[in-house]
Amino acid sequence: MRWSWFPGHADDLASLTLLHLQMTVLAVGLGILIAVPLAILAHRVGRVRGPVLALTGVLFTIPSLALFILLLPFTGLSMTTAVIGLTVYTLVVLVRNTIEGLSSVPPHISEAARAMGYGRTHVLLAVELPLALPVVMAGVRIATVMTISLVSVAGFIGQGALGQLFIDGFQRNFPEPIVAGIALTLLLALVADVLLVGVQRALTPWTRR
Amino acid sequence: MGLLQQIAEWFTQATHWSGEDGLPVRLLEHLEYSVLSTVVAALIGLPIGLFIGHTGRGAFLAINLSGFGRALPTVGLVTLVFLVSGLSIWPVYIALVVLAVPAIVTNAYAGMAGVEPDLRDAARGMGMTGWQRLWKVEAPVALPLILTGIRLAAVQVVATATIAAYVSFGGLGRYLFDGLAQRDLPQVLAGAVAVAVLAVVTDLLLAALQRVLLPRGLRLRRAQASAGG
Secondary structure (H helix, E strand, C coil), X not given: CCCCHXXXXXHHHHHHHHHHHHHHHHHHHHHHHHHHHHHHHHHHCHHHHHHHHHHHHHHHHCCHXXXXXXXXXXXXXXXXXXXXXXXXXXXXXXXXXXXXXHHXXXXXXXXXXXXXXXXXXXXXXXHHHHHHHHHHHHHHXXXXXXXXXXXXXXXHHCCCHHHHHHHHHHHCCCHHHHHHHHHHHHHHHHHHHHHXXXXXXXXXXXXXX | CHHHHHHHHHHHCHHHHCCCCCHHHHHHHHHHHHHHHHHHHHHHHHHHHHHHHHHXXXXXXXXXXXXXXXXXXXXXXXXXXXXXXXXXXXXXHHHHHHHHHHHHHHHHHHXXXXXXXXXXXXXXXXXXXXXXXXXXXXXXXXXXXXXXXXHHHHHHHHHHCCHHHHCCCCCCHHHHHHHHHCCCHHHHHHHHHHHHHHHHHHHHHHHHHHHHHCCHHHHHHHHHHHHHC
């Protein structure tokens, strides 16, 4: 191991880590924007629930590399392809956890809010979603860590961020970039997870009492 | 939709169904990597998961292992082990096993942890030994989740075995990487379709197996729960 390689490439590593983070935030953010309304719909309309869970489940089963490649004819070797693929993978966890969170709200609490004159939307936004938040956030944490690891698969279509280091290192028979890539990916996942726990605690102050 | 037609054409050409680079050979190679890795991972992961669940010791390990397994980038693992160990198929197997073990351990543990304390007490009260409780009570009750872990691991292994082709071995991944190198889009897409279909079929087959293997007692309990529910 040539340790001098690491400080010599600190700038590259930092910018790749930042790119990795951007792609993750984009994918998980889009995933939340799609999954939460879907889950609310599935929670409200019982008939939609089965199909939504089945569809996201099948999409999740498709290997990530195959999915990236199947998107190539539409979006090419671009970051869009990578982000769309990553977003699709976050859906199964986010939808399932949001539905689970909403169903875990005791009915008498929603009914009490209704009795106090809250409309259905108001109950959803002010009572049900906040109470579902711990379960939803558990899903966001899983989806985030998973996405951070999956970004590297997009390296095969040239959009791997830190995963690009694996391809470079392999092609040049050079282990240092690979080691740096693995270490930074694991570190990023750990930091993101700790941050999300902090976000969850800040958003649900009542759970700490 | 010319592209769909091209993919369909690729699948119907007789040359793609015979010889060393034909679909049957590539499929068998892919299954060879996947089955062997999943079996080895189960042989490693199940004893660990069952032990942690039975004794309650090391639960912290089991829970954190799943997070680590999710965060570990497989491509990095395969390429690193490959560079360190040289040209052989072992890096692929090592990486696939490392990938599969966490899901098996954590699900086996979760299944064992979910066994009701009343049930454990009853078994103990009947005078069962530790081994008897494990084999006759805890493991059968935990079986659905144990099998879920194996199923998740197997599907993930099938998806990831594609990488074997990246480090010069066979399997369905050959079509993806050869096609990308030759800029032969129909071949790449056909390979992606084949891998995706194999993963979905694996998932469905193991889900069916899971239903068949469900112990009679649990089936009865579920039927009662839904009837009484």
